Amino acid sequence: MNKIFEKGGKLWWLHSTADAFDTFLKVPGTVSGKGSSVRDAIDLKRIMIMVVIALVPAALFGMWNVGYQHNLTLGDGRLQILANFWYGFLHVLPLYLVSYIVGLAIEFGSSQIRGEEVNEGYLVTGFLIPLILPVTTPLWMVAAATAFSVIFCKEVFGGTGMNIWNPALVARAFLFFAYPNQMSGSQVWIPNPGPDAITGATPLALDGPAQYGTGFWDLFIGTTPGCVGETSVIAILLGAILLLWTGVASWRIMLSSVLGALFVGGIGQMAGVTGIACWEQLLIGGFAFGTVFMATDPVTSAQTNCGKWFYGFLIGALCITVRLFNPGYAEGMMLAILLMNTFAPLIDHVVVSCSISRRNKKFNAA
Amino acid sequence: MSSNIDLKRGLDIPITGKAAPFISKTIVPDIAAVRPGDFNGLVPRLLVSEGDKVLCGSPVLADKLHPEILLTSPISGTVQAIVRGEKRKLLSVLIKSDLEGACAEFDVSGAKTPEGIRDLLCKSGLWPWIVQRPYGTVANPDARPKAIFVSSFNTAPLAADNEFAFASEIQYIQAGIDALALMAGCPVHLGTDGSLKDSVFDSITGVEFHKFKGKHPAGNVGVQISHICPIRKDETVWTVSPAGLSAIGKLLRKGRLDLYRAVAVTGPMAIEPSYVRTIPGMSVSELAGYYGNTPENIRIISGDPLSGRKCGIDGYLGFFDTQVTMINEGTEREWFGWIRPLRYKQFSTDHCYFSWLTPWRKYDMDTNIHGGQRAFVMSDPYYRKVLPMDIFPIYLAKACLAGDIDRMERFGIYEVLPEDLALCEFIDPCKNEIQDMIAKGIDLMRKEMA
Numbered sequence: 001m002n003k004i005f006e007k008g009g010k011l012w013w014l015h016s017t018a019d020a021f022d023t024f025l026k027v028p029g030t031v032s033g034k035g036s037s038v039r040d041a042i043d044l045k046r047i048m049i050m051v052v053i054a055l056v057p058a059a060l061f062g063m064w065n066v067g068y069q070h071n072l073t074l075g076d077g078r079l080q081i082l083a084n085f086w087y088g089f090l091h092v093l094p095l096y097l098v099s100y101i102v103g104l105a106i107e108f109g110s111s112q113i114r115g116e117e118v119n120e121g122y123l124v125t126g127f128l129i130p131l132i133l134p135v136t137t138p139l140w141m142v143a144a145a146t147a148f149s150v151i152f153c154k155e156v157f158g159g160t161g162m163n164i165w166n167p168a169l170v171a172r173a174f175l176f177f178a179y180p181n182q183m184s185g186s187q188v189w190i191p192n193p194g195p196d197a198i199t200g201a202t203p204l205a206l207d208g209p210a211q212y213g214t215g216f217w218d219l220f221i222g223t224t225p226g227c228v229g230e231t232s233v234i235a236i237l238l239g240a241i242l243l244l245w246t247g248v249a250s251w252r253i254m255l256s257s258v259l260g261a262l263f264v265g266g267i268g269q270m271a272g273v274t275g276i277a278c279w280e281q282l283l284i285g286g287f288a289f290g291t292v293f294m295a296t297d298p299v300t301s302a303q304t305n306c307g308k309w310f311y312g313f314l315i316g317a318l319c320i321t322v323r324l325f326n327p328g329y330a331e332g333m334m335l336a337i338l339l340m341n342t343f344a345p346l347i348d349h350v351v352v353s354c355s356i357s358r359r360n361k362k363f364n365a366a
Numbered sequence: 367m368s369s370n371i372d373l374k375r376g377l378d379i380p381i382t383g384k385a386a387p388f389i390s391k392t393i394v395p396d397i398a399a400v401r402p403g404d405f406n407g408l409v410p411r412l413l414v415s416e417g418d419k420v421l422c423g424s425p426v427l428a429d430k431l432h433p434e435i436l437l438t439s440p441i442s443g444t445v446q447a448i449v450r451g452e453k454r455k456l457l458s459v460l461i462k463s464d465l466e467g468a469c470a471e472f473d474v475s476g477a478k479t480p481e482g483i484r485d486l487l488c489k490s491g492l493w494p495w496i497v498q499r500p501y502g503t504v505a506n507p508d509a510r511p512k513a514i515f516v517s518s519f520n521t522a523p524l525a526a527d528n529e530f531a532f533a534s535e536i537q538y539i540q541a542g543i544d545a546l547a548l549m550a551g552c553p554v555h556l557g558t559d560g561s562l563k564d565s566v567f568d569s570i571t572g573v574e575f576h577k578f579k580g581k582h583p584a585g586n587v588g589v590q591i592s593h594i595c596p597i598r599k600d601e602t603v604w605t606v607s608p609a610g611l612s613a614i615g616k617l618l619r620k621g622r623l624d625l626y627r628a629v630a631v632t633g634p635m636a637i638e639p640s641y642v643r644t645i646p647g648m649s650v651s652e653l654a655g656y657y658g659n660t661p662e663n664i665r666i667i668s669g670d671p672l673s674g675r676k677c678g679i680d681g682y683l684g685f686f687d688t689q690v691t692m693i694n695e696g697t698e699r700e701w702f703g704w705i706r707p708l709r710y711k712q713f714s715t716d717h718c719y720f721s722w723l724t725p726w727r728k729y730d731m732d733t734n735i736h737g738g739q740r741a742f743v744m745s746d747p748y749y750r751k752v753l754p755m756d757i758f759p760i761y762l763a764k765a766c767l768a769g770d771i772d773r774m775e776r777f778g779i780y781e782v783l784p785e786d787l788a789l790c791e792f793i794d795p796c797k798n799e800i801q802d803m804i805a806k807g808i809d810l811m812r813k814e815m816a
Binding site for chain 2: 026
């Protein structure tokens with residue numbers, strides 16, 4: 001790196017930023033100090049970029065769907081891949097710009113204050129935030145939510161790796177509680193609807209696909225209104241395959257979350273609380289997106305293999321419980337994950353304590 | 367009695383430069399060093415001054431806490447220099463060889479009783495071969511160990527093959543085991559390589575055999591202890607390496623100190639890697655023929671690449687080490703390493719790369735850490751897959767970082783040495799120095815529990 005960024009140099013106050021760009025271009029030339037002389041080629045940049053790549057299908061589809069939903073309200077239901085994508089791209093791009101500019105500025109600044117290298121965690125958070133918001137969210141709200149979550153949910157704890165809650169979800173929760181009108185209802189999903197438009201709520205808010213007239217394939221492919229990235233289960237599954245292949249996300253959490261949702265959804269269906277089949281719960285709302293990309297965040301999820309089963313199961317179960325019993329706001333995924341983020345350390349504590357006492361018993365018997 | 371233990375978790379690092387099984391030369395070093403830093407928990411007191419004549423086996427240093435424990439000279443010659451570091455810390459005593467090879471004679475006739483053996487080992491400078499767990503310090507001669515553990519095989523990357531190195535020394539190892547068993551009055555557990563059909567160690571008697579099958583760190587004695595009988599609070603066990611047993615056996619049979627042993631010269635940068643016969647404390651510059659004309663860019667490690675000590679060409683072979691590794695200093699910077707799909711020349715266990723699909727390949731690894739240091743992001747199971755022990759490695763590392771004695775105890779600080787978690791450090795995407803964290807935790811425990 002250039003000398004002016006080194007300690008004592010004129011631009012020392014920018015060294016974290018300079019280092020971030022420098023290591024973005026080239027792998028650092030750092031050699032190992034104490035301890036192991038050789039190291040695995042994996043680093044956090046690689047892991048984070050895998051998550052971003054896994055999110056790309058959902059993002060691309062989301063952009064297309066924004067255009068598609070818009071044209072649908074104008075009475076034009078053709079697929080028009082490029083035209084719809086371009087329309088959506090122009091509406092989603094500002095969200096991305098705001099999310100990255102605000103978030104990275106805070107991230108760079110606080111890394112500088114702490115005198116550390118810039119952590120890659122925000123690459124993922126910044127990519128997630130626009131995908132879990134309605135496309136009509138005003139940009140200043142995105143900026144405020146991003147700033148709130150990065151500062152109060154991440155930097156105050158010491159940066160990536162130290163946070164308790166998933167920062168992207170905290171951004172969404174901030175908007176949900178501060179500006180509820182912008183986050184749900186039937187007006188927020190489609191930019192500039194046509195004058196005669198029958199604007200729609202999400203299938204979830206209408207109590208299921210049956211009433212909305214959407215079938216399995218609409219939900220699976222994702223041609224329904226919703227947050228930018230959450231609608232297409234097939235795009236999310238593509239991302240899930242990459243995350244599971246690379247081992248970045250835990251299959252235990254994904255599987256147990258699905259099981260939890262099926263369990264509560266099944267009970268609800270049998271008890272007659274809801275008309276939605278339990279498997280349909282997996283397709284609607286933010287369940288799939290949350291299960292694959294948010295619940296599996298390695299920092300805020302449970303840290304032990306056994307704990308991951310409980311953690312995932314409870315997320316799925318809580319999400320569907322909220323859906324069944326909260327008619328005012330049916331989307332339970334965000335709150336389920338945030339709640340379980342809060343309890344993940346407790347789950348781990350119990351798992352680790354049990355493991356240690358089982359071990360001690362084994363010792364004493366031996 | 368014998369048992370078979372299959373260890374599923376672990377990792378054999380595919381690095382090039384394995385030593386070919388022949389002894390290319392015997393090195394009688396010109397200068398040998400006695401380094402108190404090789405011995406954990408030993409506070410050195412100097413017994414010689416510059417210019418003194420010493421024989422092979424003459425005392426050079428004593429332990430301040432246990433004055434009966436001596437460190438002796440591995441060669442005969444003159445004390446050339448006493449090297450001190452910051453705050454006058456004693457770093458090494460350099461002895462220049464007189465090439466006469468004169469040895470101090472030890473009276474081994476008293477080595478029939480526990481006390482006699484103990485005195486002989488202390489006097490001859492062989493006592494420090496006995497390492498005490500927990501904490502991996504030089505054993506306390508007054509302690510009563512629960513058991514003695516010996517691992518007959520190395521699984522560390524490129525480590526010396528004990529089947530080759532000790533093939534002709536089994537009789538000495540047997541004598542060493544017999545003496546230690548008599549002295550300590552406790553069972554001796556021998557961990558052998560379960561993947562071998564027959565081992566030269568199979569003929570040893572008076573021990574309990576345990577066959578371990580698995581990848582590194584299956585050969586680490588700490589891992590073996592945790593599967594045979596884990597160490598609990600207030601318990602002490604001893605560990606000795608085959609090299610130590612052989613030296614003890616030779617002393618008992620010959621009455622002289624003979625520390626010569628086969629040392630593997632290995633690593634991607636080693637020219638024709640093979641074995642040499644030499645003594646601990648050998649000056650690494652004696653290995654000039656193996657590292658060629660450009661030693662500036664080569665890191666020379668006394669020990670294995672995972673937990674060995676950087677020593678440089680002006681350094682000395684460690685007391686316990688039977689391996690020297692030479693690897694390139696990886697200061698070259700790769701463009702866009704984090705996004706390039708293949709990075710064919712790099713090894714990674716992580717499935718974000720593809721090298722796990724070609725398990726037969728070996729890599730010219732260097733010392734680049736391939737990333738920047740970050741807070742722990744990945745969760746405990748990510749690291750556990752290379753640690754075949756029933757502990758939570760990251761919980762333990764974090765407890766050590768926090769200096770929390772209670773938690774360190776709960777998470778198993780008594781059972782580990784830094785080397786056992788070396789692989790966790792190797793695979794860590796956040797590039798934390800986990801071995802250093804554990805070492806500091808152990809230091810803190812020793813201070814607090816003393």
